Amino acid sequence: MKKYQVVTGISDPAEGAMGKRGIWRVYKPTIDYEKCVKCLRCWTFCPEGAIKRNKDGSVEINYDYCKGCGVCANECKIKAIIMEREGKKK
Amino acid sequence: MTIMIDTGNYIAAKAAVLARPQVVAAYPITPQTTLVEGIANYKGTGEFKGEYICVESEHSAMTACIGASEAGSRTFTGTSSHGLLLMHEMLHWAALARLPIVMCNINRVVGPGWNIWADENDSIAQRDTGWIQFYCSSNQEIFDTVIQSFKIAENKSIGLPVMINYNAFILSHTSMPVSVPDQAEIDGFLPPYEPQWKLDVDNPVTHGNIIGAQYYEKIRRAQYEAQENAKSLIPKITKQWKDMFGTYHGDLLELYHCEDAEHILICMGAIGAESKVAIDNLRENGISIGLARLRCFRPFPQEVILKLSKQADLIVIDRNISVGSSGAVYQEVKGALYGKSDAKVTGFIAGLGGKDVVFTDIENMCKKAIKKPEPNQTWYGFKED
Numbered sequence: 001m002k003k004y005q006v007v008t009g010i011s012d013p014a015e016g017a018m019g020k021r022g023i024w025r026v027y028k029p030t031i032d033y034e035k036c037v038k039c040l041r042c043w044t045f046c047p048e049g050a051i052k053r054n055k056d057g058s059v060e061i062n063y064d065y066c067k068g069c070g071v072c073a074n075e076c077k078i079k080a081i082i083m084e085r086e087g088k089k090k
Numbered sequence: 091m092t093i094m095i096d097t098g099n100y101i102a103a104k105a106a107v108l109a110r111p112q113v114v115a116a117y118p119i120t121p122q123t124t125l126v127e128g129i130a131n132y133k134g135t136g137e138f139k140g141e142y143i144c145v146e147s148e149h150s151a152m153t154a155c156i157g158a159s160e161a162g163s164r165t166f167t168g169t170s171s172h173g174l175l176l177m178h179e180m181l182h183w184a185a186l187a188r189l190p191i192v193m194c195n196i197n198r199v200v201g202p203g204w205n206i207w208a209d210e211n212d213s214i215a216q217r218d219t220g221w222i223q224f225y226c227s228s229n230q231e232i233f234d235t236v237i238q239s240f241k242i243a244e245n246k247s248i249g250l251p252v253m254i255n256y257n258a259f260i261l262s263h264t265s266m267p268v269s270v271p272d273q274a275e276i277d278g279f280l281p282p283y284e285p286q287w288k289l290d291v292d293n294p295v296t297h298g299n300i301i302g303a304q305y306y307e308k309i310r311r312a313q314y315e316a317q318e319n320a321k322s323l324i325p326k327i328t329k330q331w332k333d334m335f336g337t338y339h340g341d342l343l344e345l346y347h348c349e350d351a352e353h354i355l356i357c358m359g360a361i362g363a364e365s366k367v368a369i370d371n372l373r374e375n376g377i378s379i380g381l382a383r384l385r386c387f388r389p390f391p392q393e394v395i396l397k398l399s400k401q402a403d404l405i406v407i408d409r410n411i412s413v414g415s416s417g418a419v420y421q422e423v424k425g426a427l428y429g430k431s432d433a434k435v436t437g438f439i440a441g442l443g444g445k446d447v448v449f450t451d452i453e454n455m456c457k458k459a460i461k462k463p464e465p466n467q468t469w470y471g472f473k474e475d
Contacts, residue, residue, distance in 0.1 A: 005246050005247075005249075005286060006188045006246075006249045006286050006287065006312075007188070007308055007309055007311075007312030007313075008186065008187050008188045008297075008309060008312075009186075009297065009298060009299050009301050009305065009309060010287060010295045010296065010297050010299075011295065011296045011299050012294075012295055012296075013294050013295070013296060017296065017299070018299060018300050019300075
């Protein structure tokens with residue numbers, strides 16, 4: 001649908017309007033749910049909004065958009081988030 | 091319609107206010123100062139009803155205009171020389187965001203070698219920003235072009251910002267009589283701005299987002315086409331203005347005695363006005379010469395210049411220099427002709443740093459070029475110490 005005659009970069013707000021930037025990730029954060037105390041620091045500090053807060057207060061990472069910056073792991077006081085290189089053999 | 095006798099800057103301020111911008115954001119710089127002072131004064135008297143934003147730099151002035159324009163406002167600003175250079179990043183932004191901002195730039199020397207006089211290198215350095223560029227040669231032309239520019243910029247086939255250039259002091263601080271239509275007459279020519287899209291909290295959009303090459307290329311292509319569209323729109327707008335108000339200064343070029351001319355002089359700005367005196371004198375002496383004064387440097391009227399070159403050899407005077415190459419107009423004219431015309435193009439650099447270029451200088455340059463046309467550019471009147 002052609003809404004405008006003018007051609008410039010405009011996008012409607014939608015999840016993934018900019019594409020799935022999770023493909024940029026080199027280091028992958030993984031939450032250790034046995035350690036996690038649901039303090040929500042990772043959820044607060046994630047610059048991409050890629051950490052989802054569930055109704056029970058637990059958190060989960062949306063890997064479609066997580067770029068692997070590691071802010072969550074850095075902010076986690078009890079080291080419940082581990083950063084590991086993508087594709088590393090277990 | 092009234093006659094107003096005033097300087098180029100105060101005339102531009104009057105024109106800007108009559109165009110009813112909703113936002114003016116500006117930072118003062120010599121020789122533009124009296125332009126924004128004039129608008130501020132109209133704010134004081136209540137004649138200007140929009141917002142006047144005093145910003146802390148020219149970069150901020152352009153950014154404020156971009157924000158206001160994106161929010162759907164008609165916006166105006168003015169600057170000069172180093173102020174224009176400080177805006178450079180945001181000039182690209184305004185043109186790629188397709189915002190119809192209108193700005194006066196008073197052509198002033200770029201330092202160091204601190205100097206406030208006339209020289210066109212400041213706006214020539216903005217050649218590739220995507221802005222439409224006009225160069226004026228009288229205060230009436232400044233008045234008419236400011237109001238016409240809003241109509242050009244806001245046209246749905248254009249959607250580009252417009253820069254109106256005029257020479258420091260020679261026009262900015264020189265009084266001339268100008269016919270000024272009444273507000274109701276201007277309103278009849280220029281309806282309120284209707285944006286095609288705007289920032290709106292009820293209908294949120296992201297602007298300036300990341301895009302890949304396939305979309306970016308489309309943006310550039312559309313911008314290129316908008317400039318091409320301006321080539322056919324500008325003559326329509328100037329004709330409409332002429333029909334309504336009687337004044338006319340040419341379309342993309344002003345042609346003066348070109349019909350039968352065997353030599354045609356191409357220049358712009360205040361030198362263009364002075365050239366008319368030179369052309370009259372040369373014609374009195376039996377020289378078949380005309381003047382094609384560039385009003386519009388972007389878009390550049392290649393087609394008209396190519397046509398003129400079929401009947402005449404060309405003489406180009408540049409009040410700017412692209413160091414490492416040659417004068418900007420000289421490059422453009424040669425580019426328009428290459429492979430399509432055998433006309434000789436003799437170029438001169440003159441008037442840098444505000445050096446006077448009077449009609450006798452122009453006559454000398456023309457005589458020199460006619461006597462011995464040379465396909466290169468020389469510095470007129472340059473003296474080694």
